Amino acid sequence: MTQVVKVQGLQKRFGKFLALSDVTFTVEAGEVVGFIGPNGAGKSTTIRTLLGIIKRDAGSAEIFGKDVWKDSIEIHKRISYVPGDVTLWGNLTGGEIIDLFIKLHGAGDKEKRDYLIKRFELDPKKKAKGYSKGNRQKVGLIAALSVDSDLYIFDEPTSGLDPLMEHIFQEEVEKIKESGKSILLSSHILSEVERLADKVVIIRQGEIVETGTLDELRHLTRSTVTLETEGDVAKMATENGVHDFTQKDNQATFSADNQQMNDILLQATKLGVKKFEAVPPTLDDLFMRHYEG
The missing domain is CATH 3.30.70 (Alpha-Beta Plaits)
Structure with missing residues (x-):
């Protein structure tokens, strides 16, 4: 299988605090990897490093065989990302923001957008400043799922969603998985990871403590x-x-x-x-x- 994501010996410091001390894992083509750990373990720091938002101090990190820091613009053309707390432009409507995200990505499907707006029960005509946290998450998810990407990165994507919307998200991710796309899913909801993931990576205090398929780990x-x-x-x-x-x-x-x-x-x-x-x-x-x- 082709390695879509390859992280080797990743390290990151914030002052004297060592946030990532030795992070190593891969995401193969067509694979869903569950990235789990408690708050402060290093999940979001790892993901932000992969997105080229922060620069690593040591180790290597590649997506599509390209360096995540040097080649971030090229990499971003082929990925979709949803953070755990989506920030929106308050005076734009949800529909306008979704369309903007799709246009920026350049590979959107308006029919799928309309389908997802209906599925997630979002009012696209309402201004974003009037949205609850759950509805802000829906905007991010709809925008990410409406575009055709080779890698989807979700960092606590269902934060603020009710159980019904969590279930709909899981169904949509399963469809992406069936189409052969790669997914890195960071989540506190272990049942969500257990349902979707082919492989699990557990991080603790900036280090990977366990990696493997669910069957392997159950042994x-x-x-x-x-x-x-x-x-x-x-x-x-x-x-x-x-x-x-x-x-x-x-x-x-x-x-x-x-x-x-x-x-x-x-x-x-x-x-x-x-x-x-x-x-x-x-x-x-x-x-x-x-x-x-």
């Missing part, structure tokens, strides 16, 4: 098992790979190492299994593993 966390047996289920508490064992009557709940799951199930059958449910770990589980404590 690193434990499944939650609910087990009911005819025999004494308490015997399962000492099995290898069983953790956080709790019991009520003859039903137990525990977390289990995935690589030990076959042996755990084998031992459970010796007790006469009446119920066995194994829930794979979620992205939330993986995320919290890196931030607890």
Whole structure:
């Protein structure tokens, strides 16, 4: 696959504060990468560096094989970007602003614009100074989704949107994904990332602490098992790979190492299994593993 985004050893300081110490990841052609981490972890700093808004102190960052700082104008012709807090011209209407963004990009689709305005339930005739935060986000999203780009960068794009609008955004991103476009999605909504992303990059204190597909990352966390047996289920508490064992009557709940799951199930059958449910770990589980404590 062709690497659309390539970041290697990225570093950025603001005075004495080291915002990015060693950021390395890639976005392949046609891939959706979920970029997650709490406030202050370095997500927006990384994205602003990729956009050529701020200059890196060390490392390399390329989009379409071009340097993000030196070639930012050429790069911007092929990307769409939506920040977490869209700032608009107050005296222009939402429709006028969308049309301006589309014209500046140069590859807009007015039919798609009209479709998206209707889908996101935006009043395009209302002046931007009268918009709520959610409606300002809608203007940014509609403008970005109305143009044909090779890379879409979303930095907390659904901030301020209600759950219905979040769902519509996710559906529209899935359409972009199906058309083979690349997407870098930074989001606090882990279910959103889990639904859309092919790969997840977790950043903590300016460093990448985990990278991989969801399936790859799930091997690193434990499944939650609910087990009911005819025999004494308490015997399962000492099995290898069983953790956080709790019991009520003859039903137990525990977390289990995935690589030990076959042996755990084998031992459970010796007790006469009446119920066995194994829930794979979620992205939330993986995320919290890196931030607890």
